[in-house]
Amino acid sequence: DGGITQSPKYLFRKEGQNVTLSCEQNLNHDAMYWYRQDPGQGLRLIYYSQIVNDFQKGDIAEGYSVSREKKESFPLTVTSAQKNPTAFYLCASSPGTDYYGYTFGSGTRLTVV
Amino acid sequence: DAKTTQPPSMDCAEGRAANLPCNHSTISGNEYVYWYRQIHSQGPQYIIHGLKNNETNEMASLIITEDRKSSTLILPHATLRDTAVYYCIVRVATSYDKVIFGPGTSLSVIP
Numbered sequence: 001d002g003g004i005t006q007s008p009k010y011l012f013r014k015e016g017q018n019v020t021l022s023c024e025q026n027l028n029h030d031a032m033y034w035y036r037q038d039p040g041q042g043l044r045l046i047y048y049s050q051i052v053n054d055f056q057k058g059d060i061a062e063g064y065s066v067s068r069e070k071k072e073s074f075p076l077t078v079t080s081a082q083k084n085p086t087a088f089y090l091c092a093s094s095p096g097t098d099y100y101g102y103t104f105g106s107g108t109r110l111t112v113v
Numbered sequence: 114d115a116k117t118t119q120p121p122s123m124d125c126a127e128g129r130a131a132n133l134p135c136n137h138s139t140i141s142g143n144e145y146v147y148w149y150r151q152i153h154s155q156g157p158q159y160i161i162h163g164l165k166n167n168e169t170n171e172m173a174s175l176i177i178t179e180d181r182k183s184s185t186l187i188l189p190h191a192t193l194r195d196t197a198v199y200y201c202i203v204r205v206a207t208s209y210d211k212v213i214f215g216p217g218t219s220l221s222v223i224p
Contacts, residue, residue: 040216041216045213056211059213088154101162101204102157104149104158106155106156107155
């Protein structure tokens with residue numbers, strides 16, 4: 001079945017270390033997105049990409065970086081510059097050509113200790 | 114900022130209809146209303162979408178007012194498994210543009 005795979009589901013890192021979250025989709029969607037969710041909060045957009053080798057900052061891009069070398073993959077790196085990285089991270093994709101909106105992954109819960 | 118406003122929380126008795134409101138007073142003519150729900154610690158799941166006509170699928174019904182400034186998601190017979198956060202967003206259907214998700218409505222279905 002087609003879908004979005006985020007890995008790992010849970011991730012623990014020491015403060016000051018960079019960490020990369022994986023997001024892979026086999027839906028042939030052009031656009032991909034990264035959101036951050038804190039307890040009791042909505043989804044805040046970190047980065048999004050509408051096409052391979054191109055991406056734009058969202059509302060809270062500071063301390064994060066992304067790449068889009070393949071259509072299927074949109075990894076997110078949480079750098080040591082991110083002041084409060086502990087959160088739930090969601091990846092989504094969208095074809096942009098149909099009416100069913102976003103497909104979300106199951107998320108990665110990052111805990112920095 | 115999100116283009117929609119929703120009540121932060123609602124309760125509904127099991128077996129009764131859950132009616133979740135959403136205001137989108139600045140919606141553009143080519144923007145659709147979408148509803149998603151998120152069960153704890155999972156990714157949001159698509160429920161339904163509509164432009165101006167009422168819509169129904171196996172999960173829910175969507176009622177959009179004639180002026181399109183508000184809508185209501187109806188879960189006809191709520192079950193405990195419908196306890197989740199429900200998000201209402203507006204977007205152009207065939208677009209790659211970013212969308213802002215507000216805090217949504219936390220629905221609690223009570224036995």
